[in-house]
Amino acid sequence: MTxxxxxxxxxxxxxxxxxxxxxxxxxxxxxxxIKAFTTSTAGKPRYGGTLRAGLTGGSTADxxxxxxxxxxxxxxxxxxxxxxxxxxxxxxQPVYVLAEEVTPNAKATEWTIRVKQGITFHNGKTLxxxxxxxxxxxxxxxxxxxxxxxxxxxxxxxxxxxxxxYTARIPxxxxxxxxxxxxxxxxxxxxxxxxxxxxxxAGTGPxxxxxxxxxxxxxxVRYDGYxxxxxxxxxxxVITDYSDQTSQxxxxxxxQVDVVNxxxxxxxxxxxxxxxxxxxxxxxxxxxxxxxxxxxxxSDVRIRxxxxxVVDRQQMLDLVFxxxxxxxNDLFGIWAPEYDHSLPQRHQDLDQARFLLKAAGAEDxxxxxxxxxxxxxxxxxxxxxxxxxxxxxxxxxxDDVTVDEFYGTNYLKWxxxxxxxxxxxxxxxxxxxxxxxxxxxxxxxxxxxxxxLYAQAIATTDTSLRxxxxxxxxxxxxxxxxxxxxxxxxxxxxxxxxxxxxVPSKSGLSLGAYDFKNVWLS
Amino acid sequence: xxxxxxxxxxxxxxxxxxxxxxxxxxxxxxxxIGILTLVLVSILIFAATQTLxxxxxxxxxxxxxxxxxxxxxxxxLGLTRPAVDQYWTWLVGVLHGNFGKSLANxxxxxxxxxxxxxxxxxxxxxxxxxxxLIGVGLGVLxxxxxxxxxxxxxxxxxxxxxxxxxxxxxxxLVIFFAAxxxxxxxxxxxxxxxxxxxxxxxxxxxxxxxxxxVVVPYVFRMMRASMIDALESDYVQMAQLKGVPKWxxxxxxxxxxAIAPTIQVIGLxxxxxxxxxxxxxxxxxxxxxxxxxxxxxSDRDIPQIQAIVLVLAAFYIAVNILTDVIALxxxxxxxxxxx
Numbered sequence: 001m002t003x004x005x006x007x008x009x010x011x012x013x014x015x016x017x018x019x020x021x022x023x024x025x026x027x028x029x030x031x032x033x034i035k036a037f038t039t040s041t042a043g044k045p046r047y048g049g050t051l052r053a054g055l056t057g058g059s060t061a062d063x064x065x066x067x068x069x070x071x072x073x074x075x076x077x078x079x080x081x082x083x084x085x086x087x088x089x090x091x092x093q094p095v096y097v098l099a100e101e102v103t104p105n106a107k108a109t110e111w112t113i114r115v116k117q118g119i120t121f122h123n124g125k126t127l128x129x130x131x132x133x134x135x136x137x138x139x140x141x142x143x144x145x146x147x148x149x150x151x152x153x154x155x156x157x158x159x160x161x162x163x164x165x166y167t168a169r170i171p172x173x174x175x176x177x178x179x180x181x182x183x184x185x186x187x188x189x190x191x192x193x194x195x196x197x198x199x200x201x202a203g204t205g206p207x208x209x210x211x212x213x214x215x216x217x218x219x220x221v222r223y224d225g226y227x228x229x230x231x232x233x234x235x236x237x238v239i240t241d242y243s244d245q246t247s248q249x250x251x252x253x254x255x256q257v258d259v260v261n262x263x264x265x266x267x268x269x270x271x272x273x274x275x276x277x278x279x280x281x282x283x284x285x286x287x288x289x290x291x292x293x294x295x296x297x298x299s300d301v302r303i304r305x306x307x308x309x310v311v312d313r314q315q316m317l318d319l320v321f322x323x324x325x326x327x328x329n330d331l332f333g334i335w336a337p338e339y340d341h342s343l344p345q346r347h348q349d350l351d352q353a354r355f356l357l358k359a360a361g362a363e364d365x366x367x368x369x370x371x372x373x374x375x376x377x378x379x380x381x382x383x384x385x386x387x388x389x390x391x392x393x394x395x396x397x398x399d400d401v402t403v404d405e406f407y408g409t410n411y412l413k414w415x416x417x418x419x420x421x422x423x424x425x426x427x428x429x430x431x432x433x434x435x436x437x438x439x440x441x442x443x444x445x446x447x448x449x450x451x452x453l454y455a456q457a458i459a460t461t462d463t464s465l466r467x468x469x470x471x472x473x474x475x476x477x478x479x480x481x482x483x484x485x486x487x488x489x490x491x492x493x494x495x496x497x498x499x500x501x502x503v504p505s506k507s508g509l510s511l512g513a514y515d516f517k518n519v520w521l522s
Numbered sequence: 523x524x525x526x527x528x529x530x531x532x533x534x535x536x537x538x539x540x541x542x543x544x545x546x547x548x549x550x551x552x553x554x555i556g557i558l559t560l561v562l563v564s565i566l567i568f569a570a571t572q573t574l575x576x577x578x579x580x581x582x583x584x585x586x587x588x589x590x591x592x593x594x595x596x597x598x599l600g601l602t603r604p605a606v607d608q609y610w611t612w613l614v615g616v617l618h619g620n621f622g623k624s625l626a627n628x629x630x631x632x633x634x635x636x637x638x639x640x641x642x643x644x645x646x647x648x649x650x651x652x653x654x655l656i657g658v659g660l661g662v663l664x665x666x667x668x669x670x671x672x673x674x675x676x677x678x679x680x681x682x683x684x685x686x687x688x689x690x691x692x693x694x695l696v697i698f699f700a701a702x703x704x705x706x707x708x709x710x711x712x713x714x715x716x717x718x719x720x721x722x723x724x725x726x727x728x729x730x731x732x733x734x735x736v737v738v739p740y741v742f743r744m745m746r747a748s749m750i751d752a753l754e755s756d757y758v759q760m761a762q763l764k765g766v767p768k769w770x771x772x773x774x775x776x777x778x779x780a781i782a783p784t785i786q787v788i789g790l791x792x793x794x795x796x797x798x799x800x801x802x803x804x805x806x807x808x809x810x811x812x813x814x815x816x817x818x819x820s821d822r823d824i825p826q827i828q829a830i831v832l833v834l835a836a837f838y839i840a841v842n843i844l845t846d847v848i849a850l851x852x853x854x855x856x857x858x859x860x861x
Contacts, residue, residue, distance in 0.1 A: 054710075058635065060814075061582045061821050070584050086824070146596060147586050213715040215817050216809055220555070240712050243816060246693070247807040250709035253701040258592045273700065373526045404576030404822050419585055428597065433762035439588045 045501065049521035050236040053511075054257035055247045058241035060215040064201045066190035067138050067146035072262065072422075075186060076239055076514040077218060081122075082190035082203030085113060085132065086183045086249025088513065091424055092284055092335035094184040098127060098191055098204060100166075108177035108461050114167040119227045121193045122209075123202035129168040133160045134194045136170070143289035148188035150439035151428055152179075159492055167223035175459035178465070181425035187320040187506050196400055206232040206517035215241050224366040232517035233501070249494070252276055258499050258521065261510035262376060265322025271494045277333065282326055284335045284423030287375055289385065289416070289484035294444040295416050301480050306356040310389045312488045313349040315418035319384050324490035330481060331474050332433070333426035335506050343478050353392040366395040367416050372406035377489060382418060385486075412442050422508040426470055430454055434477070434521040443482025450476045498522050554847070559753050563835045564828055565609070571824050572605050578625035578822040599625050612825065616832075622825035626818075631829045635814055637715060638808055639833060642803070644719045644809035646795045648726065649733035654788050656737045661745025661784070664700075666772055668750060677746070680690035680739035688798055692732040692805045700728060728826040729806045733798060737791045744787040745780065751777040782853045787846030 005081070014392035057073040066082045069075065069095045084101035096102070101114040119127040142159050159171040183189045192440050193202055203211055204227065207220035220237040240257065242248040249267050251257045253274045263271070268278050278509045285353035291298035291307065297302050326334065329346055332338050357363055371382035379400055406417070419442055424432070432438050435454060436446040457469040478482070495502055500520045504515040512518075580587050596602050600611075615622050621631040650762040664673045683691075700709035711725040719726055752758060753776050761771050800812030807813070811830050818826040 059626065059817050059821050060624060060823060060826070070586055072581075085644050144598075145591055148590065150586075194776055211715070214629075215814075216715050217712070219714075241525050242710070242807050243804055243813060244807070247710045247805055250701045251712070251807070254705055254709035256710060256712065305622065329731065400574060402574070403584070404578070404581035405574070406576070407580040408576035409580075409589075409592070410575075411585075412589070412591075421585070437678050440585070 006424045011497050013053060018046065018415070022052070026269050027273065029240060029313045032232055043500065043522050045233055045520045046522060047233050047520070048235050049233075050238060051234050051259065051499070051516060051521060052257045053237065053239045054251045054260045055239055055510075056242045056245060056248055056260075056262050058215050062214040062241075062254045063198075064204070064209060064212055064400040066192060067148075068144075070147055070186075073241070075210075075509055076261070076511070077212070077220070078190060079186060079205070079509075079514045080207040080220060080237065080516050081201060081205045081209060082192065083205050084183060084189050084191075085191060086180055088184050088186055088505070088507050089505045090424075090505045090512060090515075093396060094180060094425075102180045102183070104177060104179065106461065108175045108459055109177075110173050111170045111172070111179050112163070112167060114171055115191075116227070117166055119204050120225050121202040121204055122202065122223055122225075123193065123490045125193045125202070126191075127191070127204055129162045130194050132168045132170075132193055133162065134196070135189070136192050138158060139158065139189065139193065146188075148182075148185070150432055151182045151185070151188065151424075153431075153439075153506070155179075160332065167280060175455075177429045177461050178431075178459050182428040182431075185421065185424055185428070186509055186513050202415075203360035203455060205232075207237055209298045210430070211238075220299055226517075230519070234516060252494050252496065257495065258496045259502070259511055260494045263494055264376065265324055265490075265492060267494075268322065268492065275497065277495050277497065278500075279493040279495055279502050279504060279511065280324060281493075281504035281512070282506060283489055283491040283508035284333075284506045285375075285491075286328065286332050286418045286423075286485050286488050287378055287381065287418060288332070288336075289382075289418055290367070290414065290442040291482040291484070292413075292415050292442075292444050293480075293482040294446070297362070298482065299415065300362070301355040302360040303365065303379075304482060305363055305481070306353040306360070306362075306392065307389070307394070308346060308484050309353040309356070310394065311346075311385065311484060311486045312388055313346075315348075315388070316381060316384050317487045319493075320380045321487070321490050324492065326488040326490075328487045329478070330483055331477060332421070333424065333429050333481070335423060336426035336429075338426040338467045338474075340471045340474040340478075342471075343474065344374075348388070348391075350392045357392065357394070364395070365393070366397065368397045368399050370401060370410075370414045370417040372401050372403050372418075374403055374404075374406055374418065375489075376522050378418050378420065381393060381486070385484075394519075414442070423506060425472075426459055427454070427466070431458075434481070445477075445482050446482070447476055453478070525690055526666070535685075536570075540569065545850055548846060548850070549843060552839075552843045558835070558844070559839060560832055560835055561846065564613070564832060567831050568605075568609050568612070568824065571827060573824070577601050580698050581820065581822045582626060601625075608764055617635065621829045624823050624826050626821040626823045626826070631825050634826060635811065635829055635833070638809060638811045638814050641719050641808065642796075642799055642812065645726070645729055645733070645810060646792065648730045649737065650788070650792045650795055652730065653734045653737035653791060654741055656734065657741025658745050658781075658784065658808055660738070661742045662749055662772060662777060664742070664746045665749030665753060665776075665780075666768070668753075673746075676742070680742050683735060684739045688736045688801050689731055689805055691735050692728070692802060695728050695732055695735075696805075708858065709806075711806045713809070714810065725808075728807050729802050732802050732806075733795060736798065737795065741784065741791060745784045748780040748783045749776060752780040755779070758768060778852065782849055785845060789841055790849075792841045793838055796834055796841075805822065 055073045055076055057071055062074055063069055066078045083097050086094050087097040089095050098115050100116045104111050104458050113132055115127055136155055139148050154174050154176040155170040155174045158172045161169045163169055206223055206226045208223045210219040210221045212218040218239045218338055222235050248260045250259045271278055293302050308330055317323055317325050369382050371379050373379055381387055382398045386398050389396045391446055432440050436447045453469045453473045457466045460466055498521050501518045503512045507513045579592055583591055589635050612622055623630055624634055664676050696709050699707050707727045708725050713722045713725055749809055759773055761775050799810055803810040803812040815830045
């Protein structure tokens with residue numbers, strides 16, 4: 001069934017072209033409210049101008065190296081400097097970008113990647129298969145593994161070969177039917193040229209770097225040799241780092257910046273009241289509570305289920321994100337074709353929670369929830385959780401630690417904590433989070449039935465069979481898993497009335513996944 | 523307030539040379555103590571950063587911090603070496619004029635904070651100078667018209683402003699002059715790295731104004747009080763009886779005697795400003811030292827934290843010495859030993 005997979009990707013490509021050409025508004029999960037937020041008055045696309053972006057989330061640790069990029073704001077630069085083989089449409093579907101074809105063999109043990117011809121890097125080099133192989137070597141370098149290394153670990157580094165100038169054969173040490181999906185995750189698999197030099201970073205993206213001061217300001221200029229006809233519209237982008245939302249919003253209101261990212265819901269009315277626009281995206285990112293299923297309190301499935309039942313998901317969204325965002329059902333990968341929408345939505349049920357706790361002999365349960373300001377609203381969500389859990393007689397002690405302690409040596413070992421993820425497809429997410437071999441198995445979930453279902457799913461190119469297998473896996477997570485996924489947070493950004501072409505992205509990244517090539521200024 | 527007198531007492535009667543050059547002796551002695559203080563501060567800061575859980579590696583890697591990546595980065599950054607060893611390497615580097623490289627991005631600390639030192643200094647000096655002039659001027663006027671409506675209004679307003687934290691002042695200024703009511707000035711101070719702050723004077727207005735508003739009341743109240751003391755003194759009454767014009771009495775008889783205690787307050791004002799800029803820089807996104815320090819602490823970037831704290835501490839010490847020197851210079855009788 002290789003054919004159907006190809007068709008799937010091609011269909012995605014068509015979708016992307018429509019977006020690239022017309023600035024199409026994507027239909028979002030939560031419907032009409034969101035569209036009302038994204039009306040732009042900037043008129044028809046126009047060339048020229050400098051887009052001034054005021055972004056929070058940056059620090060002096062920011063990098064232009066796509067291999068080691070991590071934070072949301074890193075992607076604001078990287079997504080405009082570099083391009084991946086496969087990208088995501090605003091609707092979170094995969095779409096060819098630099099690749100012309102990405103196809104597996106029947107057993108999904110070997111992939112053929114052919115890149116488009118006539119694409120050049122900022123340093124003048126033509127994109128070839130060598131660059132693809134080089135990029136994978138950098139990402140998977142065992143000494144300095146890149147951010148995407150965990151998700152691409154099945155690639156057999158030594159076996160990669162070049163078939164012709166534009167085609168590479170990528171063998172996998174284990175079946176890896178989801179390579180294409182894994183490559184499509186924003187910012188993690190951008191192609192860099194052979195001999196890439198971070199001091200003069202060259203990509204194929206619509207903008208070239210002009211200056212970069214980490215945590216302060218960076219400027220980018222139009223790349224005249226960009227391969228997509230007619231793009232980009234802007235001459236220049238200036239990204240200024242903001243340490244605080246207050247100054248960021250003030251700058252937007254005073255007209256000092258054109259776009260701002262990562263706003264909280266409580267400034268929406270202020271921004272709109274002053275005549276500026278809000279870009280509201282139904283993100284597919286997820287901020288779970290993580291319960292360790294292997295040891296301690298949460299090794300009892302009844303206690304885990306009780307904890308899932310104490311959550312009033314809509315109330316949590318109301319309190320943390322002003323009611324925006326999407327209610328979750330303790331499952332991840334919401335936009336993935338395999339996401340099981342048929343499982344009943346879990347609601348708060350304090351009686352059932354009390355019943356389960358009593359059955360588990362844990363009526364007066366006391367637990368510590370380790371939280372940190374790792375993503376928007378995490379600490380507040382933890383406090384809301386503690387409040388809601390008290391309804392079932394559970395005492396939750398919220399332990400707010402610093403971000404570096406949270407991600408220090410205890411990370412992935414906390415008994416009960418939180419985390420954040422950007423959107424990922426279902427099976428690639430499983431490979432990162434819920435397999436015994438996963439690099440980020442923070443719940444220590446290791447279910448033999450689940451593991452064997454995954455092994456079957458990852459080895460088949462038949463999408464309908466894969467969906468069937470994935471549904472059974474989700475059934476197991478839904479009934480026994482260690483994640484509480486109460487919501488998919490919204491992404492709230494602001495932009496001036498002069499800005500056109502911004503499209504909400506379901507990726508969980510801000511400002512239409514920072515797709516500035518389609519943005520213009522009136 | 524006490525530093526000048528104490529220092530004089532200590533530096534005063536030690537030797538004949540001290541009597542002849544009290545200011546030189548004070549500068550030498552206090553500089554030596556200052557250097558010792560800097561070393562102690564650096565040890566203290568280093569020790570403090572070591573006791574915190576987590577480190578620069580986890581601050582950089584965030585949710586991609588698998589044990590392998592964490593370990594690889596810790597080794598790369600030299601964080602696995604013993605703490606004393608790390609400190610010693612750093613200290614030797616500093617003695618060679620090398621403040622090390624940022625743990626967050628590998629750039630030399632000196633290039634990261636060099637421009638920011640200038641930016642913050644411009645902010646502190648401008649706010650301090652303007653605040654001092656306004657405070658002294660208003661203090662003199664209020665004392666000259668003691669118990670007038672002008673005096674009472676100023677005193678009440680000064681008291682009220684003293685009660686406002688700087689972030690409230692900043693937010694009110696931004697609402698009125700930048701973001702909501704009128705758009706005269708930029709709401710945030712953004713200028714490209716490498717350009718000096720004075721090339722963008724408009725960007726400086728609101729941050730400087732915030733700091734000026736915060737510091738003026740202190741200088742004003744001190745100046746008013748000491749001016750009133752001076753105006754009640756015998757020599758002023760004598761001058762009045764002799765028919766010296768009022769402005770002459772104020773500027774040439776009372777002010778020189780009233781300024782000495784105020785100089786200490788002005789010194790304290792500058793010290794306060796060195797810390798107060800942190801909040802203001804944060805609110806106005808002003809690319810100064812304070813903002814860099816906030817970022818460096820959350821990145822756990824020890825070399826950068828060390829360098830910034832040392833710069834701030836050195837500024838404290840320098841201002842203290844300078845204040846005492848000026849206080850000595852303007853009050854000749856303090857230069858004599860009290861026997």
